[in-house]
Amino acid sequence: MLRNFAYLDPGTGSLILQAVIGAMLGIIVFFRSFFVKIFIKVKSIFVHKKSDSKQKD
Amino acid sequence: MIVNKKTSQQLVNSATLESSFRDPSGFIFKGVDGFIYRQVNKIAAKDFDLLVKSGLYKNLVDNKLLVAHKNVNDYPLLGEAYKIIKPQQIPFISYPFEWSFSQLKDAALLTLNIQKTALSYNMALKDASAYNVQFIGGRPILIDTLSFERYQADKPWDAYRQYCQHFLASLLLMANVDLSMNQMSRIFIDGIPLELATKLLPTRVKVKPAVMMHITMHAKAQKAKAGSAKKVEAKLPKKNLLAIIDNLINVTAKLKKPVKASEWGDYYDRNNNYTEVSLKTKAELVNDFFEGLNVKTVIDIGGNNGYFSRYLNKSGIFTVCADIDPNAVEANYLLVKKHQESKMLPLLVDFTNPGGGLGWANKEREIITNRLQCDGVLALAIIHHLAISNNLPLEKIAKYLKDFGKYLVIEFVPKSDSQVKKLLATRKDIFNTYNETDFKKAFGLYYSLIKEQRIKDTERTLFLFKSR
Numbered sequence: 001m002l003r004n005f006a007y008l009d010p011g012t013g014s015l016i017l018q019a020v021i022g023a024m025l026g027i028i029v030f031f032r033s034f035f036v037k038i039f040i041k042v043k044s045i046f047v048h049k050k051s052d053s054k055q056k057d
Numbered sequence: 058m059i060v061n062k063k064t065s066q067q068l069v070n071s072a073t074l075e076s077s078f079r080d081p082s083g084f085i086f087k088g089v090d091g092f093i094y095r096q097v098n099k100i101a102a103k104d105f106d107l108l109v110k111s112g113l114y115k116n117l118v119d120n121k122l123l124v125a126h127k128n129v130n131d132y133p134l135l136g137e138a139y140k141i142i143k144p145q146q147i148p149f150i151s152y153p154f155e156w157s158f159s160q161l162k163d164a165a166l167l168t169l170n171i172q173k174t175a176l177s178y179n180m181a182l183k184d185a186s187a188y189n190v191q192f193i194g195g196r197p198i199l200i201d202t203l204s205f206e207r208y209q210a211d212k213p214w215d216a217y218r219q220y221c222q223h224f225l226a227s228l229l230l231m232a233n234v235d236l237s238m239n240q241m242s243r244i245f246i247d248g249i250p251l252e253l254a255t256k257l258l259p260t261r262v263k264v265k266p267a268v269m270m271h272i273t274m275h276a277k278a279q280k281a282k283a284g285s286a287k288k289v290e291a292k293l294p295k296k297n298l299l300a301i302i303d304n305l306i307n308v309t310a311k312l313k314k315p316v317k318a319s320e321w322g323d324y325y326d327r328n329n330n331y332t333e334v335s336l337k338t339k340a341e342l343v344n345d346f347f348e349g350l351n352v353k354t355v356i357d358i359g360g361n362n363g364y365f366s367r368y369l370n371k372s373g374i375f376t377v378c379a380d381i382d383p384n385a386v387e388a389n390y391l392l393v394k395k396h397q398e399s400k401m402l403p404l405l406v407d408f409t410n411p412g413g414g415l416g417w418a419n420k421e422r423e424i425i426t427n428r429l430q431c432d433g434v435l436a437l438a439i440i441h442h443l444a445i446s447n448n449l450p451l452e453k454i455a456k457y458l459k460d461f462g463k464y465l466v467i468e469f470v471p472k473s474d475s476q477v478k479k480l481l482a483t484r485k486d487i488f489n490t491y492n493e494t495d496f497k498k499a500f501g502l503y504y505s506l507i508k509e510q511r512i513k514d515t516e517r518t519l520f521l522f523k524s525r
Contacts, residue, residue, distance in 0.1 A: 007080045008184055013278030014218040015291040021270045021304075022213070022297030029300045 075420035076188070082203040093147070094129065095202060097140040104180075104206045105140065113178035113205070122171055123199045145193070147200060148354070149377055150428040153187040153223070154242045154412050155404045157387035158231050158314040159394070161239060164190040164197040165224035169306045171199055172214070176299060181208040185216035187223040187242070188422070194399035213293040214301070218279070221271050222248025225309065229272065230254060232312045233262045236383040239405075246416050251276035267308040314387060338513050339437075340368040346466045346508060346521045347374065347433055354431040356461050358408060359439035363389040363401055369435070370400040377429050379406035404429075408439075409447045426460040433464040438517075441470045441477045444491055451490065451499035459503045465522040469496050473516050493518065 074093075077084040082101035088094045097105050108114045117123035126142040134141070153161055164187060172182045182204050189201040214220075223242075226249040230238035234257055241249050255263065255276045263273055282289075293301075343365055347355065352374060357366045360378035362385045369376050378401055380386050389403035406412070406425065413424035436458060443449045458465055470477055471493060472486075481488075490499075497506065497520075504522035511518050 007082070008215050008219060010213065010215040011218045011279055011282070012285055012287075012289045013280070013282035014275065015213045015289055016282065017270075017275055017278040018213040018217055018298070018301060019291040019293050021274075022293045022301050024270075025300035025304050026294070026297035029296070029303070 075418070076416070076422065078417075078421075080184070080203060088131070088143075092143060094132070095126070095142050095144055096132075096138050097142060097203065098137040099139045100137070101203055102139040105203065107180060107207055108202070108205045111178045111180060113175060113180055114202075116174060116178070117171060117199070121196060121198060122167060122174070124193075124202065126202055142202065144200065144202060147191045147193060148375070149402055150191060150423065151402065151404050152242075152412060152422055153227070154239050155379075155406055156192075156239070157383055157390050157403065157405055158228070158236060158239075159387055160192065160197070160390050160403070161187070161224065161231070162228055162309065162312060163394075165220075165228060165309050166306065167197045167199065168220060168224065169302055169309065172216075173299070173302050173306070175205060176208060176295065176302070179208045180205050181212075181214065183215055185220035185223060187227075187248070192402055195393040195397065195401060208295075211292040211294055213291050214298060217301070218251075218275070219248060220305065221251060221275055224248075225271055225305070226251060226254035228309065228312050229262065229268065230257060232315060233259055236315065239383075243412050243415065246422070251279060267304060271305065271308065335512075335514055336364065339519075340365050342510065342512065342519055343435065343437070343466055344368055344372055346519065347464070348372070350433070350464055352431075352433040352464055354462075355433040355435050356429055356431040357435045357437075358458070358461075359436065359442070360403075361385045361389075363392065363403060365435065365437055366401055367398075370398065373400075374433075375400045375402075376435075377402045377404060377431060379404045379408070379429070381405070381407045409443065409449075429461065431462040433466065434458055434462040436465065436467040438468055438470060438476070440467065440496075441474075441480060441491075445477065445480045445488055451496055452502060455500040455503045459524045463524050465500075465504060465520075465524070467500075467520050467522065468512070469493055469518050469520065471516050 072087040074085045074087065077086075081098065082104070083095055083097045085093060085095050114123070118125045124145040124147075126144040129141050129143045132138075132141045153164070156164065167190060168182070168185050172185070175181050183206045184201070184204050186201075189199055189204060190197050191200050192198070222245075227239050227242060230241070230249065238257075245253075251272055255273050258268065258272065262268055347369065354375045354377070355366070355369055357363070357369075357376050357378045359380055360366050360376070361380050361382070363376070363378045366376035366378040378389055380389075380403075383405055386403045386405045389401070392398070393401050393403060411425040413422055413428065414420070415422040440451075440454065443454050444451060458467075472478070472481065472488075472491060500506070500520070500522055504524050506520065507523055508521040509518055
């Protein structure tokens with residue numbers, strides 16, 4: 001049972017559109033978080049190196 | 058208050074509010090004690106219980122996003138009834154076309170934030186009607202406890218279209234076409250049709266990706282599938298649904314009211330008739346007039362940005378500050394937000410054509426005098442606009458103002474006043490009875506005069522009337 005007491009007509013067009021834009025926005029969110037993770041990783045390596053070099057001084 | 062079963066059911070039926078018919082999950086009714094109650098029907102029992110047991114109810118109520126309620130046993134549960142609850146009472150019901158830009162925007166963001174929170178509790182909002190939001194203590198709050206259902210995996214949001222029609226389309230039109238576009242919701246009771254919004258929005262706005270998705274493509278998708286009887290099982294994974302909600306939150310939050318000088322928005326700043334001292338004197342006089350009358354609520358008609366209403370707030374009086382100018386109402390609401398004022402409700406109202414009496418049988422959305430009744434009415438510097446700009450006979454003004462409250466503090470602005478001279482400069486003076494004597498005579502038909510006093514350094518007089 002996909003719908004229970006939905007009293008609103010969600011509109012067939014609106015349902016299909018959500019599936020389409022949801023997939024698009026989902027991919028954007030995925031890549032954004034992917035790049036953010038990479039950025040954080042790279043940054044952390046960079047910062048570590050920097051602090052290491054500071055320690056050596 | 059246990060009443061016998063038969064009379065109780067009759068009472069509930071006869072007192073059911075006219076707006077409460079769309080959702081079979083339950084309905085709102087006025088109890089014998091005059092308070093508002095909600096019947097939860099058996100069909101909605103599981104969802105209602107889940108709302109409470111999941112902790113979502115507590116989260117939303119603690120954060121002042123949803124009205125609190127108490128279970129009551131004053132009414133027997135008959136027929137479809139599962140429970141009767143008494144929700145937190147709403148002192149004044151207002152409608153989206155009476156809100157300024159930021160009020161509508163805050164109501165929109167409230168709806169989306171609730172949906173997002175609900176999803177984290179494995180529930181979802183089943184509707185996104187702007188009429189389910191009201192303002193209490195200066196903040197928007199969801200008033201429909203039965204708007205929640207269990208979230209079903211991969212199910213798209215049933216209320217997506219309603220959100221776009223009730224909130225997004227209206228806000229986009231206000232921001233990009235004209236601030237008065239929210240008045241369209243007086244015609245389109247279920248929100249602005251997206252196809253119409255597409256026609257009205259300028260191209261520079263329609264090319265923005267978010268507007269394309271939620272409005273333009275949405276309108277096209279609706280049109281393409283209109284009349285199709287084929288049941289579509291569209292699947293939307295939860296992470297994608299959340300991505301849509303987040304996108305809607307981003308788009309809505311970024312919308313800005315156009316900056317434009319208004320007729321009344323900075324009235325007190327640039328009006329040469331008033332100095333800061335004379336404004337203060339007048340405000341104190343208004344306060345004195347209301348003092349000792351046990352007036353707890355006042356509707357300020359033509360209240361601009363709430364200057365005089367705030368003086369009443371300081372005396373503990375709650376004010377509904379209504380004005381015709383969207384910029385003045387916006388300025389007032391932003392002050393309410395900034396200072397977290399809880400005794401002011403700014404509203405956009407044209408008293409020569411107030412909104413209400415809309416929907417099914419003209420009763421679904423009530424007339425303004427049923428919704429905004431107060432103990433007192435304040436009508437400063439408005440009489441000449443009603444009587445001269447709108448050609449209203451003084452008797453008609455007196456008769457209508459009486460419907461808003463028992464006490465009336467009203468300022469009479471004579472023809473010798475510079476503001477009235479301006480109104481008469483470009484037209485023939487057909488207003489032979491527009492003078493203080495005839496004013497007192499006209500208002501005397503409906504009110505008893507209690508007090509009158511000339512306002513210092515002006516030709517204007519302040520009157521205190523009590524309705525008969």
